[in-house]
Amino acid sequence: xxxxxxxxxxxxxxIILYCLLIFVPLLLGVVMALYADRxxxxxxxxxxxxxxxxxxxxxQVPADGLKFIFKEIILPDGSDKTVxxxxxxxxxxxxxxxxxxxxVQAGVVLANINVGILYIFAISSLGVYGILMAGWSSxxxxxxxxxxxSAAQMVSYEVSIGFVIITVxxxxxSLNLTEIVMAQKTMWFFIPLFPMFIVxxxxxxxxxNRPPFDLPEAESELVAGYQTEYSGMPFVLFLFGEYINILxxxxxxxxxxxxxxxxxIDIYPLNAVPGFVWFLLKVIFVFYLFAMVKAxxxxxxxxxxxxxxxxxxxxxxxxxxxATSSILFFFNLAPGM
Amino acid sequence: MTAQLLTFYLFSGVILISSLMVIxxxxxxxxxxxxxxxxxxxxxxxxILHAEFLAMILIIVYVGAVAVLFLFVVMMLDFKxxxxxxxxxxxxxxxxxxxxxxxxxxxxxxxxxxxxxxxxQVLPNPLSDFTGKSNTEAxxxxxxTDYILxxxxxxxxxxxxxxxxxVLTLRERVGVKRQVVSEQLQRQGKIDLVDVKSGKGVxx
Numbered sequence: 001x002x003x004x005x006x007x008x009x010x011x012x013x014x015i016i017l018y019c020l021l022i023f024v025p026l027l028l029g030v031v032m033a034l035y036a037d038r039x040x041x042x043x044x045x046x047x048x049x050x051x052x053x054x055x056x057x058x059x060q061v062p063a064d065g066l067k068f069i070f071k072e073i074i075l076p077d078g079s080d081k082t083v084x085x086x087x088x089x090x091x092x093x094x095x096x097x098x099x100x101x102x103x104v105q106a107g108v109v110l111a112n113i114n115v116g117i118l119y120i121f122a123i124s125s126l127g128v129y130g131i132l133m134a135g136w137s138s139x140x141x142x143x144x145x146x147x148x149x150s151a152a153q154m155v156s157y158e159v160s161i162g163f164v165i166i167t168v169x170x171x172x173x174s175l176n177l178t179e180i181v182m183a184q185k186t187m188w189f190f191i192p193l194f195p196m197f198i199v200x201x202x203x204x205x206x207x208x209n210r211p212p213f214d215l216p217e218a219e220s221e222l223v224a225g226y227q228t229e230y231s232g233m234p235f236v237l238f239l240f241g242e243y244i245n246i247l248x249x250x251x252x253x254x255x256x257x258x259x260x261x262x263x264x265i266d267i268y269p270l271n272a273v274p275g276f277v278w279f280l281l282k283v284i285f286v287f288y289l290f291a292m293v294k295a296x297x298x299x300x301x302x303x304x305x306x307x308x309x310x311x312x313x314x315x316x317x318x319x320x321x322x323a324t325s326s327i328l329f330f331f332n333l334a335p336g337m
Numbered sequence: 338m339t340a341q342l343l344t345f346y347l348f349s350g351v352i353l354i355s356s357l358m359v360i361x362x363x364x365x366x367x368x369x370x371x372x373x374x375x376x377x378x379x380x381x382x383x384x385i386l387h388a389e390f391l392a393m394i395l396i397i398v399y400v401g402a403v404a405v406l407f408l409f410v411v412m413m414l415d416f417k418x419x420x421x422x423x424x425x426x427x428x429x430x431x432x433x434x435x436x437x438x439x440x441x442x443x444x445x446x447x448x449x450x451x452x453x454x455x456x457x458q459v460l461p462n463p464l465s466d467f468t469g470k471s472n473t474e475a476x477x478x479x480x481x482t483d484y485i486l487x488x489x490x491x492x493x494x495x496x497x498x499x500x501x502x503x504v505l506t507l508r509e510r511v512g513v514k515r516q517v518v519s520e521q522l523q524r525q526g527k528i529d530l531v532d533v534k535s536g537k538g539v540x541x
Contacts, residue, residue: 008340083370114471118393125401129373132405136366136412148409155405162397175473307518 018110022099030243034061036284037291044295071232076138079229083137088234091130091241095248098123102251103178105261105275116177117165120252121158124207127245128154131216131226134238138229146225149302150209150216156309157206163317164200167193167324168256173335181260183335190257196320197257199313201289204249206309208242210290212297213305250286251279258282341385348381365411369404376400390473 035050035058042049050057075081101116103109113119128151135147169175171193172183190197206213217225227238254260259282261275300308328334351374358371376399383392470478480488531539 080364080366083367113389115389115393115473118390118397122393122396122401125397128401128405129408132408132412133370144412148412151405151409155402158401303516 019100022110023096026096026099026244026247027240029247030240031061031065033243033247033287034239036287037294040288040291041295044292065236068232068236073232073234074229076140076229078139080137080139083133084229085234087130087134087137088230088237088241090133091127092237092244094123094126094130095241095244098248099244099251101177102248102255103181103260104279106178106182108276109178112176112178115175117169117175117180120177120248121162121165124245124248125154125158127241130238130241134230135226138226140229142223142228143226146216146222146228149222150226153209153213153215153305153309154207156306157203157313160199160309160313160317161203161207163314163321164196164203165256167196167317167320170321170324170328170334177255177260181255181262184259184262185266188257188259188262193257193320193324196317197253199317199320200256201253201286202308203313204253205290205293206305208246208249210246211294212299214299215302215305218299246290247283247287250283250290253286254279254282258286345382345385348378348385351375351378352382365414366408369408369411372407373400373404376404388472390471390476 038060039049039057050060053059053063075084098120100110101113101119103112131150131154132147135143135145135150138144168180168189171189172180174180174183205211209216215225216222217227222228227235230238261279263270263273263278325334355371355375355378359368359375362368362371376395380392380395380400383389383395533539
């Protein structure tokens with residue numbers, strides 16, 4: 001038993017250290033993303049946004065967090081208490097788990113697994129359970145309808161995200177995220193696969209329940225959707241889980257279409273910059289697009305949302321899979337052929 | 338090796354416990370949640386077997402899609418009135434019967450092969466050499482060559498099932514106004530973009 005502990009102690013400790021190395025910057029990123037989201041939204045509407053707490057209002061989000069921590073956790077009478085409390089934990093845990101395979105630089109990744117992209121797809125398809133459980137266990141009508149909407153929406157858009165990922169994989173020939181990035185050395189995939197880039201971006205908005213697809217939380221119809229009955233810390237867990245998922249989708253767009261950590265042109269002053277700086281810049285750019293869409297576009301109607309998912313994106317991405325594989329086959333461009 | 342063994346016992350233990358909970362909890366939603374837990378742990382077992390592709394596909398298909406629909410349906414049932422645990426004893430004989438049949442089949446298989454599974458000829462052709470291939474590549478290389486017929490056949494069955502369920506549930510409703518986006522976009526001359534002068538207004 002002692003030898004077992006000796007063998008695994010150092011290994012486990014290193015893994016925990018690596019996990020902290022992912023977790024702490026991620027939390028910092030979420031805080032900055034929340035702040036940036038509010039600032040960009042305010043700027044579009046010619047408001048100032050948060051500007052009171054700390055310099056430029058930078059401490060607004062930590063102050064909000066502190067407020068939530070000290071608030072009472074209200075458990076609704078008649079709710080299923082266990083499921084009610086597990087739901088936000090599942091949401092946050094899953095969203096963090098997906099980051100284990102995201103490479104931020106060549107070789108800088110916690111788990112460089114062969115099926116990285118499938119892993120992320122699987123984890124993000126599990127995200128719907130947090131929302132479903134929250135909506136059901138609240139034992140209240142608004143959360144329940146919010147959860148039903150959200151589940152239907154996420155399942156629908158996952159289909160087209162899956163096909164978009166397949167078109168990218170056809171050009172790469174590997175499921176490994178690092179190899180997906182390295183395959184873009186000559187050309188970033190958003191140039192040859194531009195329509196799929198657009199489909200992926202919009203589906204990512206729908207998958208993360210961002211405006212204009214934030215119907216599960218449409219305040220004019222459903223109060224706050226599945227989060228209605230939540231308060232205090234569980235609410236913060238939902239909020240953080242949601243924003244970590246948004247950042248994950250930004251990172252996925254970067255890795256699949258914008259060349260990950262690769263510099264735009266492989267010449268001296270650009271390729272001397274460390275890879276994670278490029279990665280970070282690209283993620284910030286995609287997040288900026290997410291925030292601008294939130295500010296510009298009015299909310300979709302629910303039947304329009306479903307129509308877009310099933311009648312526009314699904315045929316389009318299905319056609320793209322066939323077209324891409326045909327082109328790769330007939331021009332002998334397919335990797336591994 | 339020990340860590341592998343420990344994780345195996347962890348995953349299989351959780352599978353056994355959660356499968357028991359599936360049939361013993363009173364709340365149907367809890368049953369489905371436990372079912373999902375056991376699916377997830379089965380995916381964990383696949384990972385221990387180095388079948389990571391199967392594990393991910395199990396999670397994506399069963400947990401991410403099938404079980405969501407399952408939960409969807411169960412959530413909408415009014416289960417508070419439908420629970421009736423009084424007659425649980427009446428299912429025990431048939432349960433025992435099924436269990437006995439399964440165990441008998443397992444015993445027959447194990448006795449016939451004398452615990453030596455290496456010399457069973459299951460396949461007409463021996464599988465090609467997979468060394469140096471990732472298991473995604475290995476599955477793809479046989480699925481689309483040797484087993485293309487079965488693969489296509491199962492695809493056709495799924496397609497038929499899908500079309501069948503759509504046909505069964507489709508009903509034309511009369512008097513419903515629908516939004517036809519292409520018609521809306523093709524409307525010409527009915528919408529004008531007018532630059533309204535301040536204080537003047539426009540004629541309608």
